[in-house]
Structure formats: structure tokens, C-alpha cells
Amino acid sequence: MKKKPGFGRKLLELHRWNAWVVAVLAVSGLLLAWGALRGLGAGRIWIQQLHLAIGIASGILIVLYAPLAGRHLKQLKQRPRQKGNLGFVMVLLIGWLVSGILLWQLRHLPPHWGNNARLAHQLLTYIGLPYICYHSIARIRWMKQPGRRAVKTTEPEVAGASEIAPSPTPAPSPIASSAETPVSAAPAPTSASSSAPSSALPRLSWGDDGDAARADRSARRAGPPAPGPWMNRRQFLKASLGIALAAIALPPFLRWFKSVPGASAIVPLGDQMAADNPNAMLPDPQPLPDSLIPIGGGANGRFQAYTVTRMPVFSSDTWRFTMDGLVERPAVWDWEQFLGLARTVQVSDFHCVTGWSVYKNTWEGIPLSRLLEDAGVKPQAVSVKCYSGDGVYTDALTLEQAKMDDVMVAILHDGKPIHRDFGGPARLIVPQMYAYKSVKWLNRIELIDREHIGYWEERGYDKDAWLKGKGVPL
Secondary structure (H helix, E strand, O other), rough: EEEOHHHHHHHHHHHHHHHHHHHHHHHHHHHHHHHHHHHHHHHHHHHHHHHHHHHHHHHHHHHHHHHHHHHHHHHOOOOEEEEHHOOOOOOOOHHHHHHHHHHHHHOOOOOOHHHHHHHHHHHHHHHHHHHHHHHHHHHHHHHOOOOOEEEEEEEOOOOOOOOOOOOOOOOOOOOOOOOOOOOOOOOOOOOOOOOOOOOOOOEEEHHHOOOOHHHHHHHOOOOOOOOOOOOOOOHHHHHHHHHHHHHHHHHHHHHHHHOOOOOOOOHHHHHHHHHHOHHHHHHHOOHOOOOOOOOOOOOOOOOOOOOOOOOOOOOOOEEEEEEEOOOOOHHHHHHHHOOOOOOEEEEEEEEEOOOEEEEEEEEEEEEEHHHHHHEEEEEOOEEEEEOOOOOOOOEEEHHHOOOOOOOEEEEEOOOOOOOOOEEEEEEEEEOOEOOOHOOOOEEEEEEEEEOOOOHHOOOOOOOOOEOOOOOOOO
């Protein structure tokens, strides 16, 4: 009959599996955050699915650890540093799991939950990954030191006894925390002539025969050592590792922090939309009064710059907007002509399916329903296909969806031209749906007689892009 693994072995196995899980989550998560990876299309979806599957596995490890936690904490009662480390790691693991599940199931939750979940997930990542990397390297180095893998407990003999039984084997330390994992224990050697009071405290000695403990006592008797160098090699390596991790983590952390809702005061969102815009669109659109002093009060949050291709650049000399397909009156406008179309202003929230939101946006542009009405939709038209100026991205709305009052071809945000990185000079705005329906760099609308599956929907995104509680399924 096969022997069941003991308590220490279970902890060790959970520690090992947890290390692999965190490593895979870290790599896949960083790849998903890397903008260039969006060009992989379906490949990015596979990485996303792997990230989700491994994230669920991390929850299984937490469940398996739960029955061992009570005994484990008792063993760490006299080790406050290890106990604190265990608590910190468990906060990381549980926080990652809960925030990840919220982001995964965002479509079934109120949209504003996404910002908080994304904030927690990213904050834990920027704090946790450098800590775990440092901790893992430090513990591996610790384990390689002689005598660290075996602990002996030497207890004084009770008077009159020739031998005493060995003390119980100390259990290993935490999952994903301490690598001080004792694997063996043996009774200390005794002699017939030695004796000690039964009330004496036990002595711990590292190594196979207590030599380390005796050497330590001899060193104390010899007095303080001569002053050494201000930093030894080990301290130098730790300091170097800390500096390297800070250099790697700090720049993306600062970029992320600026994207946090409420942190937009660092750079006002309107300025973000207008500053250093690569597009050369002249003349500038003149905002209506409701845009000039945004009736939304100024957007709350910051947009994330996503693209499936290299970001295009536009000039008013070459930019054109086309309305064609199954319409009675096809049309093509240049930039100046497009600015001459009657515009309206609206305030709406903007939600990305990846979890971030920007609230109270003041958009100014041409309602899509008016463009369709002016073009004259033919009876056989079924879908409104929208083309991005990047030459690759497309998506579509049904005629019923396209005629909703708040669907707009926007050219101004909070009274300023929309920055190229965020979809300017013109982009679609569909407030009641997730942002993959709001096509950036919009330059063509075609009426077609069939359903069209958009770029990301072909690669796994849900055709039902409605926010929770909004509209009807596609």
C-alpha cells in the first residue's frame, strides 16, 4: 500500500506547483499587456485562454492549502517574519484570483466594476511580481547554503536517563513563502556522564553533528570580529537585484498609474487627446458651446491605446469619408466638407471589455442615424459595416442598432480634436456596447445585405457586445 505524503511533503508540493503557476501567469499576463501582441489576432485569444485556465488552477491550489493552513500557522507562531511573508503571499494570490474572476466575468457584472477590478489586478501585479522574483532568488540562494536543509533538535537528558527520544520533525514553511524546509531530524548524541536539569530549554543546532552551533559559541567567546567590508557579496547581489527590478517595474508602473481613474489630474484628459497629435487635420473643428465647456464636466478616467496594426497617420489633404453600399445617395467627403455637416453633443460613458472605463465623456459629432437618413437606405440593406482607416479592422451594427440616438461619428472629445492614438480624426461611438464596436479611425460606412462578423468577433469576442442590462442581443 502506497504511503500517503506527510504534512511537510504536501506543503512542499503546493509550493512547487504555486511557483510554476505564478510564473506562467506572469509571462502570459505581461504578453497580454504588450500592445504589439494584438497583431497576433487569434494567437492573443489563445494566450488569454491560457491565462484564464492557469488563473483557475491558482484557485485550486488555494483550496488545497486551506485544510493545512491552521497547522501551518501554528508552526510559524514563533517566526513572525515567515508568518508575515505567508500572509502577504496569500493576499497576492487571493487578490489576483478574485480580481481576475471579476475581469473574466465582467460582461455579467455592472460595467463600473471593471475599473476597480483592473486597478486591483494591476496594482497587485506591479507590487507582487518584483517581490516574488526577489523572494524566490533569495530563498534559492538560502537553500544552497550548507546545513540549511537539515535541522537537529538537541534536548538535555532527564537525570538518570541514558537516552531521550528525538523531538518531532519540524514541518516545512509556507507555500510560496519560506524555503526553510527541514527534511530530517535525529536525536542528539548523549553520553552517560552528561546530565542537565529537566527544566532546561532545548538547543537547536544546524548541521549533521552540531559543529555549527559549537563554532558559533566559540566565536562569541572570542569577542567581536574585526570590522569587515561595508557590503558583502550577498548584500551586493540583493541590492543589485532590487535596483534592477525597480528599473524594470517603475516605468510601466508610472504609465499605468497615469491611466488610473482619478489620476487624470496628472495630465488632463482633454490635453491628452490634443497634445502631440500626429494627425495633420486642417482646419481645426470649431466646437459647439456645449463642447467648449464640456457639459459632461470633463471625462473621468483615461483611454488605453489599443491597435491591431501600426497606428496610421492622417492628413486633411488625403483623408476622405465614404458612405456607400446599399444606399440611394452615396457620398464622399473631404475633411473640410465633413466639418460642414451639422453636429450634436452628447455625454456618455465609454467601457472597454478588458475592464477599463472612462466616464462622462462629452462627444461632438454627426449622429449615425442622420447620415443613414441622408444617404437613403435601400430595403435590402441588413447591416451597417464600419471600416477603420488602418485598413484591417472592421465591425458592424444592425440597422436597428445603428439608428439608436446615441450612436455617433465623433470628431471632438471634451471640446478638442480626438488624438490619433484614441481614434481620431473621426471614430464611431456606441455607448451602450463595449468599445470594440466603436471603430477607431472611421473613414467608411457601407450598407450590406448580410451579417458581418467583426475583426475581434472572428477571433473569439462575443457577438453580443451589449453592456449588462442594455439593449437586445445582436
